[in-house]
Amino acid sequence: MSNRPTPRAVLRTAVTPRWLGFAGLALIFIIGAVVLGRWQWERTQDIIQAEQAAQSAPRPVEEVSEPDGTLANELIGQPVFAEGNYEATGQVMVLHRSFNEQPGVWVVTPLRLTDGSLIAVLRGWLPEVSAPGAIAPDARVVVAGVVQPDEGFYLEAKPAPGTVVAISSVELRKLWGPKTRPGYVTLATQQPTLTPAPTPVPPTVVTDNVAFPIQNFFYAIQWLIFAAFAIVVYGRWLWRDAQEIGAEDDQIPTTVTPS
Amino acid sequence: MNKIKGAALRYRIMAWATGVVLGALTIWLIIGYGFMNYANTDVKPGLYRLLWTAHGWLYFIYLIVGVDLAFRMRYSILRTLGILVAGTVPFMSFVAEYFVHKDVMTRVAAQPADPA
Structure with missing residues (x-):
């Protein structure tokens, strides 16, 4: 055998x-x-590349979020800057977002870049939709922040006009038009500073300092x-x-x- | 026969170790994603990730001892595959271990004298 x-x-x-x-x-x-x-x-x-991106020098948002493409995985967390005009009419409130365990909303305002395209800017958190700071400034600004991927949940939800449940450029494109870039920017600083303003929130997807x-x-x-x-x-x-x-x-x- | 007994014991230990870790992780996954917002990666604890990695390596040892026992028991390749795949399905490794253990005991009882 x-x-x-x-x-x-x-x-x-x-x-x-x-x-x-x-x-x-x-x-x-x-x-x-x-x-x-x-x-x-x-x-x-x-x-590994996303971590490197997170620690690299800020780049113009136009280089990171292609208008007709998707956001590359390795660029999530990339620090970016952008110059343009906030468009108050397009602003949406993201419902059910807490900050320091307080309920509230996130304020997302479209920023019209110099080439005519739009990028969603998460300006920050407010305790309620009508809180001071909700009014979007119709102003030319330079913003600095971090690139974040589209949120992919509750896309079928249909809340009241002017509100959304998740930040998705696919959904925002229906409101803002086809020149909306993928992903969004979580605002860190803005020049000039405008008060009252929503409280800036930390980026959701953090790849910096991940093991x-x-x-x-x-x-x-x-x-x-x-x-x-x-x-x-x-x-x-x-x-x-x-x-x-x-x-x-x-x-x-x-x-x-x-x- | 002692060799088969040894292989069966090794398999039994690994079937339980893999099964307990995978079962616990399955329950943790359901609770975590269902009620604790694990889709947000910041909330996911390090231990949870570590245990999945640990399960990967436990399953690797399970494969080795499983193949060793199946070979000694002269199981067909399909039966062997069934035993190996059972380690990846939550709670199935206990079921596989139950039947394998019963089979080993029958075999051992049928051949009390070991010719080798």
């Missing part, structure tokens, strides 16, 4: 329909595992290990079946010769 199977026996076992089927399954699994491993590896790279993305990195390695494992299991079981066939082959002469 523990004899080494002949290469012929291994080959003969491997080409049986049963073992060809297993080979196919193993191949599908290996391809899947490699794809998933690559995906986790790209996630790891994205997170090395060890979870994604390990998942990337593990998928590759699983792929290798499939090969080992396939090989070992094939070897065993081949041994049994080989053992039968050996028995044939001994049972035939005496008769």
Whole structure:
């Protein structure tokens, strides 16, 4: 039983329909595992690059948020600056946003950039929709802040006009027109400062000072290990079946010769 | 037979370790995303992420001891795959372990004298 199977026996076992089927399954699994491993590896790279972006010098928002594209994952958290005019008429209130455990709203105002496109600026938090500071300044400003990705939840919600439940450029584009850029900017500072103003809030997606993305990195390695494992299991079981066939082959002469 | 018993014990330990961690994480995931806003990554505690990473490596050991036992028990490749996949489904590793353990005990009882 523990004899080494002949290469012929291994080959003969491997080409049986049963073992060809297993080979196919193993191949599908290996391809899947490699794809998933690559995906986790790209996630790891994205997170590392996003951290680098968060620590890099501010860039013009036009370079980061392309008007007709999507926001690149590795640029989330990138410090940006933008110059333009607030458009008071387009301002929306994001409902149900607390700050320091106080209920309230977020104030999102479109900023018309010099090239005519629009970027959503999260100016900050207010305890209620009608609080002082809600009135958007119709003024030319230079804002500095951090780029944030579109929020992707409760998109089907239809609150009262002038309010939204999530900041999504896809939804804002319906209000502000097709020149709305993806993502939004969480305001940090603004020149000139205008009072009263909403309280600036920290960015939601913070990648700065995040530890090395060890979870994604390990998942990337593990998928590759699983792929290798499939090969080992396939090989070992094939070897065993081949041994049994080989053992039968050996028995044939001994049972035939005496008769 | 002692070798099979040893392999069965190793498998039993890993089935429980993987199963307990995965079960706890599943409940934690449901509570976290359902009631504690884990979709916001800031709220997600470090221990939660760490445990998922730990589960990945526990499952890796589970694979090794699972394959070792399945090979010793001369299970077919499909049965072996079933045992291995059970480690990724919450609470299924306990079910797999129950049947494997019963099978090992039957096998051990049927062959009290170990020829090897």
